[in-house]
Amino acid sequence: MGELLGVAVLGAGHMGADHIRRIGRRVGGARVVAVADPDRERAERATAGLDGVALHAEPEAALESPGVDAVIVASPDRLHEAAVLAALERGLPVLCEKPLAPDPAGALRVLAAETALGRRLVQLGFMRRYDAGYRRLKEVLDAGRLGRTLMLHCVHRNVSSPPGFTSAMLISSSVSHEIDAARWLLGQEITAVTALRPTPSGRAPDGLQDPQFLLFETAGGALVDVEIFVNCGFGYQVRCEAVGERGSARIGEDQGPRLTVDGEAREDVPQDYVVRFADAYDRELRDWVAAAREGRVTGPDAWDGYAATAVAEAGVRALEAGVRTPVDLAPRPALYPDA
Template structure:
């Protein structure tokens, strides 16, 4: 057990419980050493059958638990800044689920705090960078044989939204994945955003402006459009097509089983992001554990988390105003050069 990386998991909700399961049953080289959640009963349920882990109501108590050498943050976004700064103070490496911090001011404080340390401690959980299809698309674009990328067409659909989901969350909770994916795939920062809203779907809860069409401009002159529809009713779908000067490449066309019977063929559609991106989450956490055990930090950085928060914040302003909003990033610290 002493050879395993002891991880404190902050948050035992849907995402946190899945990471607890993953650390215990899927990932090698790590163990769950502590779990923190204000709902202690929920934390204990997530740990059912797992021995040697402490349960705490407070995050900092879990960080100080015996054997903790790293932190996985899967708590609500509003709690991330405090947890990240507490981990920095203890010199603990962190895998932090998105958003790093929901607001740009808090995200900048975290960025600056890590930069002052002079070394990276945090990896942000943009798991699409670990998805096999996204990685192949990235390789094709980097090879350059399709020429300069001109446009990315993206689709992000969910079966339904949680009870308290707001119109702003379509941007800062859902589209934030496309924000990071676009920056990573193109190797360019996003410079402006416009949000268009069709008449809301009859399947959307009262007051929720769903779906939406989001248009990003990049510093390299490319355009990125995202259809986000979080109450489509039929499945979870994520697609991306890169249109380049000499060709195009598209991912996300199908992942379900094809069932043929009684003269018909029917393809199953994933109902949840934990199903569609299960392999990506596994690879992400395994890569984090492997790097942490070597004393390294790889993957999406605090700069990537900060940039995504700034762009999402601009997107919410564009959504509310109905106008094009420019994105303004702070100077990039040398640590992330």
């Protein structure tokens, strides 16, 4: 490995381009040496101003580029499993945007491949673990300042949903972040999901069940409720409140300056998750680069990716069937330490 970690980025869309930009301009200790995307013009736009980046149409070609020490997977969801497996075959540390795989069976295949290597190389892009507010909340809960945590109340709102977004994707794509955050904050696995269907918003495309309300049960007896509303129209909001035996703690309400002028109060609301979690993405990449240079994983690992996929699948089944649905988790391999 050279002085700088050589990174191959698979996918130059919205998230891949953001990673390329951050590594090129904000994150030390690494440089982008290869990018894979079937859209050549998109890859060229994402790497404009960066020197020495090899552009490829296929992921395998990018992984074989000279100087590749680690991989970021930001390609479409259906391609994640194959990309991560290819990185593991080469012994490369990998940061994979969620999901680890489109379904639990695929995620288990990744776990099996990594377990066969005998060391953890895969990290999932659950960036909320790096957000300052979430980290402070985690410290409060771990210190026991609220007593035993009884409930988490979560809100997740987007301005609008992208084309082709489905009712299932509200859970598998959007709520997956709440799934991981809840598991991490509580240190407990989610054991069952109930999904409720409010009247769809007039802003939602025809046929899209938006908003949704989900209830998670955990192994420790806590309850987690999630409002997911991906066509709220006014901004991007993520909030979380923990309620314990002795008090509560709330985060996510201080994202912009509050102005009081001309007889009214006004607060700016971020319009995009990349803006809302800008600092978290920077911190995530810096920590991943430092760990990857040592061949370690310090963030959410492949087990966390599998667990999130399994819970999301149960959530989709709960939404479709209208019944409380248990989460069926495979035995946890010894390679992955308990939360």
